[in-house]
Amino acid sequence: MQTLAMDPTRTRMMPRLLIGVAVVVTLLIVVAPLIYIFARAFAEGWQVYAANLMDPSTVHAIWLTSIVALIVVPINIAFGIAAAWAVARFRFPGRSLLVTAIEIPFSISPIIAGICYLLLYGRQGILGPWMQANDLQVMFALPGIVLVTMFVTAPFVAREVLPLMQAQGSEQEQAALTLGASGWQMFARVTLPNIRWALLYGAVLCTARAVGEFGGVSVVSGNIRGQTNTLPLHVELLFNDLNATGAFAAASVLTLLALVALVVKAVLEGRRGA
Amino acid sequence: MSQAAAPVRAKRVLPGFTLSLGTTLLYLTVIILIPVLALILKGAEIGPARFWAIVTAPRAVAAFQVTITAAVIATLFNAVYGLLMAWVLVRYEFPGKRILDALMDIPFALPTAVAGLSLTALFSANGWIGQFLEPQGISIVYTIWGVALAMAFTSVPFVVRTVQPVLEDLDPAYEQAARTLGASEGAIFARVVFPQILPAWLAGCTIAFARSLGEFGAIVFIAGNLPMKTEIAALLAFIRLEEFDYQGASAIALVLLLFALVLLVVSNRLQAWAMRFKGA
Structure with a gap:
């Protein structure tokens, strides 16, 4: 040998x-x-493809998915920065437990997340009677879809920003404070520029995940065509309708978004390396 | 953890402790903790006898068996394929390497429903790939192999991305010493490299396994969802919900949650073990 x-x-x-x-x-x-x-x-040509995408229920699904992402991603960015700042810059009891808690959605199946929300806000759920008395609707409506997507995407930004903040240390921030900067000035002029690529990277991943979420959303949305049908759910609906070309047309929009996310990621990784 | 010294001193200087920790705790409580608690509370209402009856019913047992068997197949496949990918991407230079590396992010970025739709059509009896397998008597779609394929697709990056950084950071001195002493390349891999990446590899496989157990979107397309045959546990929970059998759904979901939390603890332990080999 x-x-x-x-x-x-x-x-x-x-x-x-x-x-x-x-x-x-x-x-x-x-x-x-x-x-x-x-x-x-594209098997049946451009015109069929365009007609499939222009179908009102497909247009509505694209619109709904965009709305969900536009609500979820900014909130997730704020949470991610807050969580990274708290964990990277301070020592407190339960700190490592907090890090594990942030990662929990990664290991819980989205479908379980959906069931959790249904058992909380659904008609038979813990808050169900109270919500009905106050005429609040979370399940089978936009708030439910948004909440479940927030659950599923919770770790995405925090996980990218935290290691970077830890690696950078706080010398620059302390220097800014010593020179008389207020807390928010320090944040806007030192912290944010330092973490901007990791932040953007996390936001891109979060967007891709939010747009593609399927299991959790399928539990809480109720699949109401033209109302609570997000784009991934719409793919399934078209597939079950035996409209394969339509399903693949809708899927191609999601695929394109995923590819854009990957290209942005590759560009950002180049920047971060530099 | 290595940053321990700086933050301790910084504690009194840096602002925003209450604001950032408060925001974090509020978000985690409202978005994650309370909903998960709702599942546990609802599950506790069922009572042990009824709970046991639900999760040991033949259809539920079959669903757990299908889920675990397919996840084991998918994880074994990814243990080999993921390790191979990590090795090839770290150790060799070849044209198209960066593209191959980027392709390993596709399963993360591509919505699982889209992956499921495409894999189903590809591997069906008249699909691009399925047409070559079917004459050999190999059926993928609507069998447990399809379930395993969907799981393998969605979870392979976990193995690659866990092993890759550890492999990159290995100290080449040990390998050079082994080579100088006349060890074959195979022996170097088995006795020098592999023991060092073992914890990371096991951690990656554990995460991939956990992810496979919980996968839903890709599987519902390819599995055919025949009760007792290709119905996975997550889908059975979903079906119970649609039948308004909330207890049935909660019991099955609780078992899956328990699996997930146990595997989370295991993979955290393994990763802590792996960190000792990284940059040491």
Whole structure:
């Protein structure tokens, strides 16, 4: 074995074999599904594709999904900054427990998150009677979709900003305070510029996740066509209607968003490295 | 943790402690803690006897079996494929390497429903890939293999992205020493490299397994959702909800929640162990 290892042809063969296997498997299970979405979406030509996207229920689904993302992502950014600041800059009892708590949504299935919300706000839920008495509707409406999406995406920004804040330390911020800056001035002129790429990166990931959320939203939305149907739910609806081309057309919009997110991520990673 | 010294001194200087911690706790309480508590409270109302009856009913047992079996298959596949990807991406230079690296983020970024839709069509009997498998007697769609495929797709980045940074940070001195002493490349990997990446690899596999147990969106398309055969636990909980059987749904969801929390603790332990090998 030892003499074989010294053989140069053998050591050159191994990397090629490994790279070859890695590339082939990735082509089959990652690249093929990606290409297939566009192939099927455009299978009947541009006009059918455009007509599928212009369908009122599809337009409504795109609109609803955008609204959800526009509400969830800014709130998530604020939460992410607050959580990272508290954990990176201060020591307090239960700090590591807090970090674990922020990560909880990563390990809980979105469908369980949806069930949790239904058991809290639903008609038979813990707050159900009170909500009915006050004529509040969370389930099967926009607030429920927003809340579940907030649950699912909670860790995204915090997880990107926290390690960076920890690595940067607080010297610059302390210097700003010593020079007479107020807390908010320090935040706007020192903290925010320092974390801006990680923040943007987290926001991009959060947006991708918020737009694509399926399991949790399918529990709380009630799938009311033209009302509480988000774009991923609409894909399923069209698929169950046996309108495969329509389903792939709707899916292609989501795929395009995912690809944009990945390109932005690649660009940001280049910046962060520099 | 290594930053321990600076924040301690900073505690009295930096502003925003109450505001940031208050916001964080409020958000976590309202968005995560109270809803999860609602599930636990509702689950406690069921009572142990009824709870046991629900989760040991034949259809529920079958659903748990399908979920766990498929998740084990998917995790075993990803343990190999994920490790291979991490190794290839860190150790070799080749054209298209950056693209291959970026492709490993697709399963994270692509909505699971979209992935499920596409995989179903690709691997069905007349699909691009399925047409070659079907004559060999290999059916993917509407079988447990389809469930496992959907799980593998959505969870592979967890293995790659956990192993990759540890592999990048390995001290090359040990490998060079082993090479100098005449060890073969295989022996170097097995006895020098692998023990160092083992904790990270196990952590990645644990996260991938946890993710597979909870996966829903990709699976509902490809599984066919036949009770007792390809129905996963998360879907059964969903069906119970649609039947307004809230106790049935909560009991199954609680079992899944328990799995998730146990696996979270295990993967945290493994990652803490892995950190000892990183940059040490």
